Amino acid sequence: MTLKLYHCKGARSVRPLWTLEEMGLDYELVSMKFPPRFFQKDYLEVNPLGTVPFFTDGQAEMTESAGISQYLAEKYGPTDIALTVDHPEYGNYLNWIHRSDATLTFPQTIVLRYTMLEPEERRLKQAAEDYTQWFFARLRSVEQALEGKDYLCADKFTLADICTGYALYLATTLGFKDGFKPNTAAYYERLSARPAFQRAISL
Known part of the structure; x- marks a missing residue:
């Protein structure tokens, strides 16, 4: 499956983008002008909320930047940037x-x-x-x-x-x-x- 991230420069989508880069994962990046609901009207067909980021991985669709980062680490790890549930911290x-x-x-x-x-x-x-x-x-x-x-x-x-x-x-x-x-x-x-x-x- 292709990891696909809809992104605006400087927006919350930096979190999952940074995560992808730290983990060295392959991904497709769709860069848009902020706010995309004004500058790229068809984005609302992708994400009716009009918010950034929007992320897809097969059937998984996500809109929350921290949640996407956590998903990437847990699904595509193990990775040094994540802690496991048995870690004391x-x-x-x-x-x-x-x-x-x-x-x-x-x-x-x-x-x-x-x-x-x-x-x-x-x-x-x-x-x-x-x-x-x-x-x-x-x-x-x-x-x-x-x-x-x-x-x-x-x-x-x-x-x-x-x-x-x-x-x-x-x-x-x-x-x-x-x-x-x-x-x-x-x-x-x-x-x-x-x-x-x-x-x-x-x-």
């Missing part, structure tokens, strides 16, 4: 995979919407400011988790770092990088130096 690993989107990326998407994507007359400065503060409050969990460590789980690079690393990448595109605390800033530098990350954000 498995719960922490899963929590970071899902926290990365629900807790860290979500407030940034509100900022993105109300500072860049909405027409000028619909932009909401207060909403953008409030959700910026929300993001930085949640980012403290990353800073604390990295105290004395290079990576979030198991003393090695895993999917938890891919998924959380995307949230940090998105933050840099929004101009938030100067707000990173020392552990977070050093962590992002480690992640962004990885060749697979560099390939994923270039596509």
